[in-house]
Amino acid sequence: MDELRGWTWSYDGWVMLGGVLCAVAASLPGNFLVLRRMSLLGDAVSHAVLPGLAAAFWITHSRSGPAVFLGAVATGVITAMLTQWIRDVGKVDEGASIGVVFTTLFAAGLVLMSQVASRVDLDPGCVLYGVLEASPLDTADVGGFAVPRVVLVLSLVLMVNLSFIVLMFKELLISSFDPGLATTEGCSARLMHYLLMVIVALTTVASFEATGNILVVAMLVVPPSTALLLTDRLGRMIAISAAVAAVSAVLGDVAAVTVPAWFGFRSTSTAAMMTVCAGLLFLLAALCAPSRGLIAVWLRRQRLSLRILTEDVIALMYRLDERGADGPVAISQLSQTLLSSTLQTWLALQWQRFRGRVNADLAGYRLTPAGRQAAAALVRSHRLWETYLVQEGVDAGVIHRQAEVLEHFTGRALREKLRAGGVTSDRDPHGSLIPDEDPGTEGR
Amino acid sequence: MSTSRLRAIRTLTALLFASIFLCGCGAAAADAAAESTMSRVLWLRDYNTRVVILGATLLGTGAGFVGCFTLLRRRALIGDALSHATLPGVGLAFLLAPLLGFDGKALPVLLFGAAASGGLGVAAILTIRALPRLKEDAALGIVLSVFFGAGVAILSIAQQLESGHMAGLESFIYGRTALMTAGDARLITWAGLIATATLLLFYRELTLLCFDEGFAAARGYPVGLLDVVLMAVVMLITIAGLQAVGLVLMIALLVIPAAAARFWTNQLHRMVMISALIGSLSGLFGAAISGVFPDLPSGAVIVLVCAGLFFLSLMFGGARGVLVRVLRRRGLRHAIDREHLLRGIYELRESDLRIQTDDFRPAAACLAELHELRTWSRRQLQQQIRRCESEGLVWRRADGGIELTERGLIEAERLVHNHRLWELYLMTHADVAASRVDRQADAVEHVLEPELIARLEQLLEQERGRRVIPQSPHAKEQV
Numbered sequence: 001m002d003e004l005r006g007w008t009w010s011y012d013g014w015v016m017l018g019g020v021l022c023a024v025a026a027s028l029p030g031n032f033l034v035l036r037r038m039s040l041l042g043d044a045v046s047h048a049v050l051p052g053l054a055a056a057f058w059i060t061h062s063r064s065g066p067a068v069f070l071g072a073v074a075t076g077v078i079t080a081m082l083t084q085w086i087r088d089v090g091k092v093d094e095g096a097s098i099g100v101v102f103t104t105l106f107a108a109g110l111v112l113m114s115q116v117a118s119r120v121d122l123d124p125g126c127v128l129y130g131v132l133e134a135s136p137l138d139t140a141d142v143g144g145f146a147v148p149r150v151v152l153v154l155s156l157v158l159m160v161n162l163s164f165i166v167l168m169f170k171e172l173l174i175s176s177f178d179p180g181l182a183t184t185e186g187c188s189a190r191l192m193h194y195l196l197m198v199i200v201a202l203t204t205v206a207s208f209e210a211t212g213n214i215l216v217v218a219m220l221v222v223p224p225s226t227a228l229l230l231t232d233r234l235g236r237m238i239a240i241s242a243a244v245a246a247v248s249a250v251l252g253d254v255a256a257v258t259v260p261a262w263f264g265f266r267s268t269s270t271a272a273m274m275t276v277c278a279g280l281l282f283l284l285a286a287l288c289a290p291s292r293g294l295i296a297v298w299l300r301r302q303r304l305s306l307r308i309l310t311e312d313v314i315a316l317m318y319r320l321d322e323r324g325a326d327g328p329v330a331i332s333q334l335s336q337t338l339l340s341s342t343l344q345t346w347l348a349l350q351w352q353r354f355r356g357r358v359n360a361d362l363a364g365y366r367l368t369p370a371g372r373q374a375a376a377a378l379v380r381s382h383r384l385w386e387t388y389l390v391q392e393g394v395d396a397g398v399i400h401r402q403a404e405v406l407e408h409f410t411g412r413a414l415r416e417k418l419r420a421g422g423v424t425s426d427r428d429p430h431g432s433l434i435p436d437e438d439p440g441t442e443g444r
Numbered sequence: 445m446s447t448s449r450l451r452a453i454r455t456l457t458a459l460l461f462a463s464i465f466l467c468g469c470g471a472a473a474a475d476a477a478a479e480s481t482m483s484r485v486l487w488l489r490d491y492n493t494r495v496v497i498l499g500a501t502l503l504g505t506g507a508g509f510v511g512c513f514t515l516l517r518r519r520a521l522i523g524d525a526l527s528h529a530t531l532p533g534v535g536l537a538f539l540l541a542p543l544l545g546f547d548g549k550a551l552p553v554l555l556f557g558a559a560a561s562g563g564l565g566v567a568a569i570l571t572i573r574a575l576p577r578l579k580e581d582a583a584l585g586i587v588l589s590v591f592f593g594a595g596v597a598i599l600s601i602a603q604q605l606e607s608g609h610m611a612g613l614e615s616f617i618y619g620r621t622a623l624m625t626a627g628d629a630r631l632i633t634w635a636g637l638i639a640t641a642t643l644l645l646f647y648r649e650l651t652l653l654c655f656d657e658g659f660a661a662a663r664g665y666p667v668g669l670l671d672v673v674l675m676a677v678v679m680l681i682t683i684a685g686l687q688a689v690g691l692v693l694m695i696a697l698l699v700i701p702a703a704a705a706r707f708w709t710n711q712l713h714r715m716v717m718i719s720a721l722i723g724s725l726s727g728l729f730g731a732a733i734s735g736v737f738p739d740l741p742s743g744a745v746i747v748l749v750c751a752g753l754f755f756l757s758l759m760f761g762g763a764r765g766v767l768v769r770v771l772r773r774r775g776l777r778h779a780i781d782r783e784h785l786l787r788g789i790y791e792l793r794e795s796d797l798r799i800q801t802d803d804f805r806p807a808a809a810c811l812a813e814l815h816e817l818r819t820w821s822r823r824q825l826q827q828q829i830r831r832c833e834s835e836g837l838v839w840r841r842a843d844g845g846i847e848l849t850e851r852g853l854i855e856a857e858r859l860v861h862n863h864r865l866w867e868l869y870l871m872t873h874a875d876v877a878a879s880r881v882d883r884q885a886d887a888v889e890h891v892l893e894p895e896l897i898a899r900l901e902q903l904l905e906q907e908r909g910r911r912v913i914p915q916s917p918h919a920k921e922q923v
């Protein structure tokens with residue numbers, strides 16, 4: 001790690017801490033935004049506070065300080081309320097009302113700024129991308145230690161957010177999942193909504209003044225979405241999202257120095273790299289999440305199709321036997337009929353051999369008695385379904401395909417129900433004999 | 445009554461809408477005579493002004509058209525996500541093009557980079573949406589923030605290049621509408637034409653996709669492919685507009701006109717046209733205004749004009765505007781009050797009526813009796829009586845009693861008939877207790893359709909020839 005030689009705890013440690021604090025503080029309320037399908041609100045608020053900043057600057061003639069902060073938070077809250085108002089009054093969906101409000105406010109802010117700040121430097125670029133790397137230079141004195149102001153502000157925000165979520169956990173939970181129920185139980189969903197908006201506005205403004213808006217907008221959405229893929233419980237989701245946020249902040253801080261060095265450049269924007277790391281962690285979760293990841297879903301689907309193939313193989317061998325083609329069956333014949341590859345068919349046959357349902361010799365494959373019994377049950381399911389469907393008035397042309405699906409999910413109990421439910425004929429609509437359930441009588 | 449009035453109001457608001465523009469134009473034209481810069485702008489003397497106004501108008505039209513579909517697809521902020529997603533591509537193209545021997549700041553190179561990473565963004569959105577639990581908004585938010593972060597990281601590396609003063613790249617975010625060139629306008633024109641042609645070609649399929657995705661899939665339309673087509677069209681417009689007008693204006697033009705058009709109509713083809721109109725008007729007026737006041741950022745002015753049009757539509761829109769809805773609700777309330785009044789007078793005098801069997805004319809009801817009947821204020825009641833008087837349904841006797849006219853009596857009989865039919869129906873077929881049916885019938889009687897009345901009559905075996913008013917179920921209890 002030669003690239004990190006210039007890394008010092010006294011400076012870069014503060015940068016990393018600032019990033020971690022911002023990421024965790026934003027990811028906490030972000031969970032509820034994602035659950036309420038308002039993920040883009042952070043983006044909207046961070047653009048829409050521009051007129052508030054400009055107005056506060058106009059009044060106080062200073063670029064920072066409590067007035068500017070209050071102006072920004074007030075505009076953030078107004079954004080959230082306007083969004084809600086347009087949604088209610090105009091009956092347009094959330095995304096559209098967010099889009100209308102934040103672009104309008106941003107444009108108003110640009111116009112205001114071009115009038116107010118033409119003489120002094122209040123660059124929108126500087127407002128939108130606070131520079132995390134420079135944060136340790138601006139320090140405040142706390143009990144004899146020089147602590148960066150950013151770290152102080154963000155710790156405060158983190159504490160506010162944490163206590164909000166801990167104190168209001170039950171109310172937030174119920175109003176996020178079932179606003180109607182929440183209101184009837186006496187905890188106003190609307191009030192919770194606005195409280196959450198205030199928290200989001202506060203977090204967004206405080207963070208982007210310190211670290212730039214990219215980081216906070218990303219941390220409001222990406223870690224909670226990652227956590228949502230990993231768990232079903234709200235409490236765990238919040239904890240996981242905070243952990244993901246912290247890890248991506250640490251990784252991003254390191255990556256901002258190391259990755260550009262591989263290509264011969266100096267370090268890049270820390271906040272941006274933290275965002276990219278959060279994105280990579282999300283990608284990892286989307287691929288590898290235990291039950292919802294793309295890989296897990298793909299494997300489950302493969303396993304299901306293989307299971308269906310193993311059943312189709314023995315059912316086909318049974319049917320071939322039935323038509324009088326006595327003798328071993330070649331693997332090529334099976335795979336041609338079932339439209340599967342030779343490898344898949346071979347795998348399915350090996351599995352059935354392992355379970356003792358199929359015998360193999362040089363000439364080909366043959367059903368064992370146990371295999372015959374299992375195959376008979378499948379064929380019986382198939383033909384019972386076909387008969388039943390025809391009785392129920394389904395067109396005879398399509399019954400085969402439906403029965404082909406249903407046979408794999410039909411157990412003995414359901415077969416008996418079908419039989420008892422009015423399937424009286426011994427033969428299916430195509431004229432084939434429906435095999436008996438009791439294996440003792442079968443084949444004699 | 446209410447429909448004709450509504451139509452009149454709709455026409456009036458449309459006229460108002462138009463006249464505001466005409467006034468604006470007129471005022472501007474009047475000023476133009478006096479002021480030279482204004483006249484130069486308005487009569488398009490400057491080549492630059494001509495290009496800017498033309499480009500902004502065309503862009504507004506195209507974006508308004510495309511925006512309708514994304515709005516109805518509940519993906520209004522797709523422009524937001526896509527325009528952010530182009531940034532890493534722009535940065536990479538800028539960095540890598542010199543290695544392949546191209547000029548890193550040439551427009552085609554940057555556009556190619558933007559399109560490539562925008563396409564990647566589209567793919568990412570569609571993939572994330574397919575994951576369980578995560579919805580549209582999360583997909584857009586993730587793509588937006590992560591791609592934008594990657595873009596900023598790459599650009600801050602690009603800044604370290606010696607040739608890398610990124611004057612051209614800045615405009616991708618804030619836009620430089622006022623400096624639009626003829627080449628930009630041409631690009632926008634082509635993009636708009638291609639986008640429009642594609643949308644018209646797939647109009648039916650896209651409509652189905654926007655309104656009922658599941659149904660479209662069940663009908664065998666390739667839903668995924670159509671989604672990609674729609675996204676590709678959005679991307680085309682976004683990229684063409686982005687480098688000319690900047691990110692925020694592009695998002696605004698994709699969202700606001702479509703959302704505004706939604707207030708004027710419930711029909712897609714009209715909505716598309718209105719949205720394109722609003723988009724082009726805001727481009728036209730915004731560019732013109734910022735031409736007159738050159739120190740205003742033109743992109744922002746266009747957005748503000750667009751927002752103004754949105755607000756007007758929200759208030760005065762003919763189909764879903766606030767004003768129309770308020771009036772409609774008031775009309776309904778008045779109709780209900782009138783029906784309550786007529787039925788009240790009739791029922792108060794019903795006992796007298798029975799005694800005089802054939803030549804019936806209920807005696808007058810006095811105000812105090814009517815006031816006790818339900819929870820209406822005295823003023824409300826007086827107002828209602830006055831309204832009914834002017835409609836010729838009741839008349840006031842010299843002693844202050846209120847009496848039904850011939851027409852009023854017919855109307856009142858109809859209402860009482862409906863009310864009691866519903867009460868009887870509730871009692872006999874829905875097992876509702878007699879003491880509770882009155883309130884329920886009260887709520888329903890105003891909206892009973894003639895077909896329903898006929899069926900109720902049949903069901904309750906009333907004779908059809910002469911309209912018989914069933915006895916009040918409550919009369920029996922009182923005896």
